[in-house]
Every structure is written in structure tokens, then in C-alpha cells.
Amino acid sequence: MKSNAIYDQDDLWNKDRLHAVHGWTDYSNFRDQGSxxxxxxxxxxxxxxxxxxxxxxxxxxxxxxxGYGRDEIVDAIAAQARRLPFANPFRATTSPPAAQLTAKVAQLAPGDLDHVLFSAGGSTANDAALRLIQLYFNTTGRPDKKQILSRVDAYHGSTSASASICGIAQNKVGFDLPDVGTRYVSAPYEYRNPQNLQGQAFSDFLVDEFAETVKSIGPEKIACFYAEPVMGMGGVLVPPPGYFSRIAEICKENDIIIVADEVVTGFGRIGEYFASDAVFEMAPDIISCAKGLTSGYLPLGATIISSQIMDALQTPVAEGATFTHGFTYAEHPVCCAAALANIDIMERExxxxxxxxxxxxxxxxxxxxxxxxxxxxxxxxxxxxxxxxxxxxxxxxxxxxxxxxxxxxxxxxxxxxxxxxxxxxxxxxxxxxxxxxxxxxxxxxxxxxxxxxxxxxxxxxxxx
Ligand SMILES: Cc1ncc(COP(=O)(O)O)c(C=O)c1O
Structure with a gap:
């Protein structure tokens, strides 16, 4: 062990301990133990x-x-920050890296998921997906389709709406999250399912439960199903065989939008750029992603939507109405440059x-x-x-x-x-x-x- 001479360790430790508000931290001992x-x-x-x-x-x-220490990403970040550190992402303004990344992400995404709305990370990508879904059903004359299906132990983020869709009960204690109308089905947690079902039998159970839930709520009231292809924070839960393809069929029959939350699984983690369709046959209408999009070098999220949803968004919700959603730092040119360099490395290597x-x-x-x-x-x-x-x-x-x-x-x-x-x-x-x-x-x-x-x-x- 050698201490790092550039930094005054005690000073940093104390500054953090006394002033920082970190996420996902146990504050019963933080002020004593620090970071x-x-x-x-x-x-x-x-x-x-x-x-x-x-x-x-x-x-x-x-x-x-x-991995860390990729000079290529660092150089792309520095070059873009020098050339154009910011571009207004609203009212049809863009920058070269944002335009290039939009097309690249659309190319990597499955099927007709060809349209990309950027955001600051995974939570905002899922939040934006919900806003798009609400707009989609409102503009296509089905304003009663509002209920959200999610799963016990799901994690979709920390904004109010995405936290509300999450299924990890203990994370909600103490917060007055808005009721966005979420109903939960079981997680594919084979190791601890109450009937001790395995493989195909467990898949049958989950699919039947999903179908019954859709029937009991009424498909005309259900907007969407949010699902991580492999559930991450809920315990790395891998679905049993056929699970997603059969659930996708039920969703398609009932016009339920499938949101594949690929914030963790996207960009190679399961061996594909997007795992939802390539590995699990989920046939998503929307993919949200973040994390691996820049490999964490800079914050960036994306909500990738199908042409069908895009078509509906192009119809004004009222006469003269525009699309009134957007984040200042979405499409940030420096973050997009980092993402392009990151994807370049992934493809080349x-x-x-x-x-x-x-x-x-x-x-x-x-x-x-x-x-x-x-x-x-x-x-x-x-x-x-x-x-x-x-x-x-x-x-x-x-x-x-x-x-x-x-x-x-x-x-x-x-x-x-x-x-x-x-x-x-x-x-x-x-x-x-x-x-x-x-x-x-x-x-x-x-x-x-x-x-x-x-x-x-x-x-x-x-x-x-
Ligand atoms: C599946 C999933 N969705 C969404 C998020 C939220 O992403 P972010 O922390 O970038 O807002 C996470 C974060 O871990 C996640 O695991």
C-alpha cells in the first residue's frame, strides 16, 4: 500500500463525509465511515x-x-469539447456527433426501431418512454390505455415516474411516488418460485399469470409492459425458455407497447448490441438504454422508438401543438462523441x-x-x-x-x-x-x- 501523493486524503475524505449526498447510501454510518x-x-x-x-x-x-483508460474516447471527448461543447437540442438543431450517433443507434437497434430520443441516463430514458407512450395512445384516440405492467423486483430508475414503475418494494419506503398506474406480475425468479417450478413449467406459469392479468385489467386499459431482458438490480434474473416470445405475442394481440429496458443489457453485456430481440425474442416497440452506450465515460441515455410510435408523434395532439418534451443535455455533442468512439471500439475489437x-x-x-x-x-x-x-x-x-x-x-x-x-x-x-x-x-x-x-x-x- 502506498498513499497517493497528489491528493490530501484526509481533506477529501472529510469534505465528502460532511457535505456529499450520495445515492444508494446507508446514512446510519456514512458520516463516520465516509467514502x-x-x-x-x-x-x-x-x-x-x-x-x-x-x-x-x-x-x-x-x-x-x-474498460477504463481508452485514449480514443478521451481524445474524442476533448476534440468535441474544443470544437463545439454544446448545441441547443431543441427546435430542430443538432450537431455532427448527435446526428451520426442517432443513425448508428438506429442501425444497431432491432426491427423498425429507427428513431432515437436522447436523455441524460437510464432513468430519464425510461421516463421519456412513458411520456411517449401516453402521447402515442392519446394521439391515436385511445386515451383509456394508461395502465403499466411491470414486474416484482424490477428496477427502472430513480426519477419519480421510473421509480414508481420499479417493483423493488423496499426502495419505495418513505417516498410519495406518483401513482402512474402500475400493476405487477411475478419476476422470473426460478430459484425461489413458491411452487418450485422449473424451466418450461415455470415459463408456462409466468405466461399464464401475465395473460390472466391482462384479462382482469382489460387490454383496452393497458398501455405498456416494462421489462429488463435480464433483471439486474432485482437479482440478475434470467427468464425461462420461451417466456418473452410468448408474452410478446400477448402484448401484440392486445396492442400493449413493450418497453425493453436495456440500460444494463445493452451494448454487449449479453453478447449482442441489444439483447431483447436477438437473445430473448421480445420484439420490443421501445428500447431504453444508457450505461454501455458511452461505457460510462460520459452520461447519456437513449429511448429508441418504432416507426409506428414515431408516426403518431408526428401528428399534433392539438392544432398547432408541438412535441413539448426535452432535456437541455440530451444529444449533448460531447457525450455523443464519446458514444461514437465507444461503439467504434466495440465494433473494431x-x-x-x-x-x-x-x-x-x-x-x-x-x-x-x-x-x-x-x-x-x-x-x-x-x-x-x-x-x-x-x-x-x-x-x-x-x-x-x-x-x-x-x-x-x-x-x-x-x-x-x-x-x-x-x-x-x-x-x-x-x-x-x-x-x-x-x-x-x-x-x-x-x-x-x-x-x-x-x-x-x-x-x-x-x-x-
Ligand atoms: C435496468 C435499469 N434501468 C434503469 C436504470 C437507471 O439508470 P440511471 O442510473 O442511468 O438513471 C438502471 C440503473 O442501474 C438499471 O439497472
């Missing part, structure tokens, strides 16, 4: 202020898809193909952790996995929350040079997509050691 400070990064690795170099198997927050080639190896390594006493389930797709830790494998009983099982394992991993994300009883991996075989070996060896070390601690504390 970890990261100072630099390269490739798969970040370095903290104490000089510890850590393999970031969380890819920032599921976003640094091409065939990064989605790397995920396709190495995902089975990563999966087989992680699956082999199932021989450990506390590893109850390993699941995921592409380069997106969760390990579910349990106190008893037979009953699937969880450790009491105060044990902080995910945190303990993540702490052991960090001490060994690996960042994984703790989430309650889970540990989540979402590494840069440039991972090589030997990096997977390091991740696997470190995880195994960390879980074994945690098991040792628990045994010593009589918790196992």
Missing part, C-alpha cells in the same frame, strides 16, 4: 487513494463495457463476440462455486451474474440481514484485489466486456477464497 476514494483506472483495474489496484468486476455500475466466446467459461467457473456450503444459486447470462448466498441450502433459508453476508464476501474480495457488488444476500458481477480467460481465472480463484474465508468467519462466530 472510499478512487483516483485512477486503466483496463479492468481501478486504483484507490491508498494505491490499491483492484479488478473492477462491477464495471463501475454495470457500465464500463470497453468485436467486443460483443468476446462476451459470446467467454461467457460459457465464466458461467462454468462460477457454477463450480455451488459446491461451497453457502452458495445456493449461481445465475446469469453474458457477462452479468449473481451468486445467491444462503444459510441452509436445503431450505434456502437466508442469513439474517444484520449478518451482511454479501458485504462480508465483498470485503474479503476487496482485500484480495477484486471489486464485486454486495446486494443483501447476493454478490453481483458485471465486469468490463474486455475480460480475458486469465482474468476470469483470477475472479474465480478470488471469489472462491473470499467465500471460503467468509464461511470460516461465520463458523467462528457460530453463525454457520
Amino acid at each position: 472510499e476514494i478512487l483516483v485512477e483506472a486503466d483496463g479492468l483495474y481501478v486504483t484507490d487513494i491508498n494505491g490499491n489496484r483492484l479488478l473492477d468486476a462491477m464495471g463501475g455500475v454495470w457500465c464500463v463495457n470497453v 468485436r467486443i460483443p463476440e468476446n462476451v459470446q466466446a467467454l461467457s460459457p467459461y465464466l458461467k462454468s467457473k462460477l457454477d463450480s462455486l455451488l459446491d461451497l456450503d453457502i452458495v445456493g444459486d449461481v445465475r446469469g447470462a453474458g457477462f452479468m451474474f449473481a451468486i445467491e448466498n444462503v444459510a441452509d441450502k436445503k431450505t434456502k433459508a437466508l442469513f439474517p440481514a444484520p449478518v451482511g453476508i454479501g458485504q462480508r464476501i465483498a470485503k474479503h474480495a476487496r482485500d484480495r484485489g477484486l471489486i464485486i457488488r454486495p446486494g443483501g444476500h447476493l454478490n453481483i458481477l458485471s465486469p468490463p466486456l474486455t475480460l480475458k480467460r486469465e482474468d476470469i481465472d483470477f475472479i474465480f480463484d478470488t471469489l472462491r477464497e473470499s467465500i471460503e474465508a467468509t464461511q470460516g468467519d461465520l463458523a467462528r462466530e457460530d453463525l454457520l
